[in-house]
Amino acid sequence: MPKRRILLHPGFHKTGTSSIQHFFWTNREELAAHVHLFMLRHLKPVTQLTHSYSRSGNPLTLIDLADRLDEVFADTPHDTRDILISCEALCGHLPGWPKVKTYQAAPIILTYVVGYLRDRFDAEAEIVVTTRDAEPWLYSAYRHHLKGQRLTLAPDAFATKYAKAADFGPIISAIATQCGPTQTLPLEMSARHPLGPGGALLDLFGIPTDRFTPVGKGNEGPSDTLWREFLTLNRSDLTDAALIDAKERLAKQSNLGGWRKGDVPNPTQLP
Template identity: 35%
Template sequence: MEGRRIVIHGGFHKTGTTSAQKFIFDNGPLIWPHAATVLPGRTRARVARHAVRYSVGNAQPDLNRFRRGLAEVLGGLNLGKRAVLISDENLSGRMPGREGQAGYGGAPDLMAAMVRVIRRFMEKDADIHFVFTTRDPEDWLRSTWMHNLRTSRLTLNFENYAEIHSDTADFDLVIQDIRAAVAPYPVHTARIEALADNPEGPAAPLIQLLGIPTEKRMRMGGLTRANIGPDPALAPQLLDLNRSSLANDVLMERKAALLDSLSPKT
């Protein structure tokens, strides 16, 4: 007998993950009878922060804390016979490029740890599926570069940043390692460009795997893009600020003021 369907959307950063999560949240009443949803509001503090720490130092205590946190979160769900969706891009670790993070080297260990926790604490015969949304490599590099310019003290220009992180942008290599780590459980991938015209956007492969009936999918509200990056035209100013001698708190205030000055006013 096939076990409970569990869908894990573990990344990647800047591939429409926040938009997918917002779609899932906004359509929660239609999804709830079929699946419990575990979104970043539940995972960031108790689970994903340990994934980020593990990705930085590959320290076993951080992986152990990741497992314990996940077991606690999953153990608190009221499931009945429902499926489970877990979606948080930080489950794969820290965003590459942020404070020197080289790539997704910790992701295979983290995904394998999720399998062990689910089989031990939730259901031994769970029907586990992994989903990773991906993106055109150059677009992804530009998006993560802009994000890191805004949120950290990144001082690399785009050309140098792209050269350093080109291997990470080759998602096939990362996915290959994840597949080996979680075998025999399937790992699905979806390019967000291929989902651009889909009303469910990057949430579409998640909804499909959860088995939500077509009638309910037709009633779901449309996708709203979330966590949109700053205007690329701001890159030179953000780069200059990051290269300045400003104290960190002052730097963040200046960047916030710059971004706010160009935000649409209502």
């Protein structure tokens, strides 16, 4: 009888993760023959703690992590299908969020999570982190934060302030040291896969994808025109509530985050 595996994709943010997870959800019936799938929608009780820890660095924040993980996996059937987890929030917040400068919280969070999964399922974890070249990653993170918070920095200033966050190497090394062998999958490579980043990730995990449906292109992040409008609004004297409403209207008008069928994502156009 084959031994169950833990297939863990914990991020990083802005590396094709939305494309991967949309691909998984679209093909969830096909995936169900091979794995039990868990993503943010399933892990929200856990990610409340991981987000908090990435802001505070206080280990007491993670004291209830095992209980939250128990809630998430309580109804997982006892069969031999693998456990597939894709959730970048397991690395904490995207750097650039208030009080979050880098991914330094990620190795500690993942040590807790991987240890729990090994004990619960008596299985080893196979970890793949997705990456991206520094310059486009910083630009994507910047545009994301313009929508999500009252960021007023210019793009060059943001890139300078958070340059260290785009150096994934030390964080990946720490994850591998504390959690076990860790593979990397650059977006510049995964986007060239016929099924996009999701297909490339499943290939690394050895899951057949011949019957899977591509998801096309989406969640590209604000255009140059739109992010400049967000920046102008962030620098205005609008109240916080009025600012949120104004940005939401612009995002809806621009179909920000929408998906369309057709082509495979291009790494220069992903969020």
